Amino acid sequence: MSRWLVTVIIISAIIIVFEAYAFQAIKTLTRSKIIRYGWLLIGVLAYIHFFYVIFGYDRSSGQTREFQWAMGMLLLVLVPKVVIFLLMFGEDVVRWSQKGISFLFKEETKNLVGRRAFISKLALGLAALPFASMLYGVFKGKYNYKVLKYQLSFKDLPEAFDGFTISHITDIHSGSFDNKEKIKYGVDLINEQKSDMILFTGDIVNNFAHEMDDWISVFSKLEAPVGKYSVLGNHDYGDYSDWKTPEDKKANFKAVKDIHPKIGFELLLNEHKYIEKDGQKIALIGVENWGKGFNKAGDLKKASEGVSKNDFKILLSHDPSHWEYKIKQDDFNYHLTLSGHTHGLQFGIEIPGWIKWSPSKYVYKQWAGLYKEFNRYINVNRGFGYHAFPGRVGIWPEITVIELKKA
Numbered sequence: 001m002s003r004w005l006v007t008v009i010i011i012s013a014i015i016i017v018f019e020a021y022a023f024q025a026i027k028t029l030t031r032s033k034i035i036r037y038g039w040l041l042i043g044v045l046a047y048i049h050f051f052y053v054i055f056g057y058d059r060s061s062g063q064t065r066e067f068q069w070a071m072g073m074l075l076l077v078l079v080p081k082v083v084i085f086l087l088m089f090g091e092d093v094v095r096w097s098q099k100g101i102s103f104l105f106k107e108e109t110k111n112l113v114g115r116r117a118f119i120s121k122l123a124l125g126l127a128a129l130p131f132a133s134m135l136y137g138v139f140k141g142k143y144n145y146k147v148l149k150y151q152l153s154f155k156d157l158p159e160a161f162d163g164f165t166i167s168h169i170t171d172i173h174s175g176s177f178d179n180k181e182k183i184k185y186g187v188d189l190i191n192e193q194k195s196d197m198i199l200f201t202g203d204i205v206n207n208f209a210h211e212m213d214d215w216i217s218v219f220s221k222l223e224a225p226v227g228k229y230s231v232l233g234n235h236d237y238g239d240y241s242d243w244k245t246p247e248d249k250k251a252n253f254k255a256v257k258d259i260h261p262k263i264g265f266e267l268l269l270n271e272h273k274y275i276e277k278d279g280q281k282i283a284l285i286g287v288e289n290w291g292k293g294f295n296k297a298g299d300l301k302k303a304s305e306g307v308s309k310n311d312f313k314i315l316l317s318h319d320p321s322h323w324e325y326k327i328k329q330d331d332f333n334y335h336l337t338l339s340g341h342t343h344g345l346q347f348g349i350e351i352p353g354w355i356k357w358s359p360s361k362y363v364y365k366q367w368a369g370l371y372k373e374f375n376r377y378i379n380v381n382r383g384f385g386y387h388a389f390p391g392r393v394g395i396w397p398e399i400t401v402i403e404l405k406k407a
Contacts, residue, residue, distance in 0.1 A: 008051075015078070019043055021088045022081040022127075028120035043077045050074040062207035062241045068176065068390040075389060076134050080127035087123035091116065130393075137346075137391035143182035145189050145384075146396045150370055152377060153407040154335055157312055158280035162406040167195035167224070169399055170318070170340025171203040171233065171383030175211030176390065183218055186384060186397070191223050193401050197275070198224040200265060201340045202233025202289065202318035206387060207241045209255030219263040226275060230265040231286040232257070233318040233341060234294045235387075268316060270303040282312040285334070290326070291319030291341065298322060304332060314338065320366040323378045336402070337378040344368040344382045344395035358395055368395065 019040065026039050053070040095116075167190055177183055190198065205211040222228060236256045243249040260267040268286020275282050285307065290298030298317060307313065313334045317323065320339040327334050344367060348358025360367040364380075371378050382398040 015047060018078065018081040018085045021085045025084050025088060025120040025123050028117045029124065043081070046073045046077045062175065062211075063388065065176070065178070065390070068388065071388055072134075072138055072390045076131065076138070079134065080131040083127040083130060084123040087119055087126065091119040133393045134391065137393035139391070141392040141396065142346075142386045142390065143179065143186065144392065144396045145186045145399060147189065147193065147399045147401060148369075149401045149403070150379070151403045151405055152336065153405040154312065155407045156310075156335075157404055157406045158277075158282060159406055160278035160280040161282055161312070161404055164277070164404045165193070165195040165197075166314075166338075166402045166404070167193050167198045167399060168201070168338050168379060168381050168402060169198065169384045170201040170338075170381040171343060171385055171387070172200075172215075172219070173203055173206055173235070173383070173385035173387045174215045175206035175208065176386050177215065178390075180214070180218065183215065186399075187218055187221055190399050191221070193399065195224055195401060197226040198222055198228045198265075199284075199314075199316055199338055200228070200230040201316050201338050201381065202231050203235045203340065203383075203385075203387075204230075204233070204259055205256060206235055207238055207252075209252050209259060212256075212259050216259065216262050222264065226277075228265045229273065229284055229286065229316065230260050230267050231316040231318060232267070232269070232288050232297075234289045234291055237289065237295055237297070239295060268303070270297075270299040272303055272307055282314060283307045284314050284316070286316040287322070289318045290322040292321040292325060294319060300326060300330075307332075309333065320364055320378060320380045324365050328373050328376055328378070333376070335376060336404075337376070338381070338400075339366075339378060340381045340383055342367045342380060342382075343387065346383075346386055346389055346392045346395055348393070348395045350394055 022043075023036065023040055026036055030036065050070045050073065053067055169190060236253075238249050238252045238256070243252075257267055257269075266273070268284070270286070270288055272283050272285040275284055285300075285303050287298035287300055287303045289295045290300075309332055313332075313336075315327065315334045315337045317327070317337055317339055319341045323337045323339060327337055342360050342364050344358045345360035348356070348360070350356050356369065358367065366378055366380050368380050368382050371380070379400055379402065381400050382395055384397050384399070386392055386397070
């Protein structure tokens with residue numbers, strides 16, 4: 001039996017368990033068979049559609065919107081049922097434990113029907129929260145742009161750059177967009193920050209250069225008096241698609257790189273630029289993608305050739321794992337690193353000053369926001385666009401504005 005078939009059988013068995021518990025819960029609310037089996041039918045149709053799309057997935061077409069919506073529907077019906085399962089199964093464990101103790105000590109078992117009904121209704125009420133949140137995330141949240149502002153102080157920042165501002169964006173994923181007016185609003189919001197410089201840290205497309213065709217006129221309106229600079233992300237290399245020939249992949253990669261000057265960005269490919277102001281300068285260093293478990297085209301040593309150790313340095317590197325494994329303790333002292341890649345998994349809970357959580361934290365040590373170690377900073381932007389799941393829940397699309405200050 002193939003590993004793929006075993007995986008499908010295991011996933012199907014887990015889904016059946018979730019559905020069985022969810023069906024038990026809905027039975028406590030209504031006697032209507034139409035509602036009960038309608039609830040079940042919606043889930044079954046979502047699973048069938050998802051597996052149909054997965055089995056018929058053509059990698060040469062990249063990640064299509066049909067794939068994204070199949071993923072969205074799957075999570076929309078499945079995540080609430082996981083919540084129901086956790087509560088109902090927990091109640092089962094307690095009930096079975098009580099029955100076991102009663103059997104061993106010959107005690108009469110209490111009537112637990114009322115508690116079962118209460119837990120079922122509680123589970124359905126709690127499951128409504130992720131359901132409503134995911135609906136909002138699909139239709140509104142993915143364009144709910146947030147501007148996050150930081151002021152960072154450095155003792156060795158050149159005086160001329162005291163008060164210098166940077167707008168940091170990342171992970172456009174243009175192949176996922178479906179609303180031009182919302183994207184125009186996001187671009188206008190970036191321009192409203194009036195930053196001295198705009199820096200973009202990769203993933204301009206999902207796979208193909210043509211995904212950006214409809215958006216070049218929109219993103220070319222980004223404005224920054226000192227300049228706009230960018231690097232590549234893991235999706236920009238075309239590694240997530242099947243290509244007829246190696247030449248086709250190379251041509252697409254060249255076309256992706258050619259997008260950047262079309263929208264007014266200077267693409268840094270393992271190289272650096274000096275930004276000068278009033279006779280002083282800072283080094284802007286851009287590496288190709290380097291990520292744990294991903295393409296490692298990034299060459300930090302090559303990009304930094306000709307840069308002095310004493311120069312103030314801003315590094316653009318798409319994947320924050322590069323900072324964790326290669327950059328943060330480097331003796332060359334990269335003062336500020338800008339990254340993206342994680343999207344904060346597009347799902348989580350954030351209440352400023354109180355809680356910041358996403359499953360992404362179990363994969364990346366630095367997964368969203370500003371971090372400081374060894375007196376060096378990294379900002380992991382949550383991303384401008386979205387990918388795979390066609391929405392965002394709790395982890396909103398981000399525009400970061402960083403002001404540099406002389407300490």
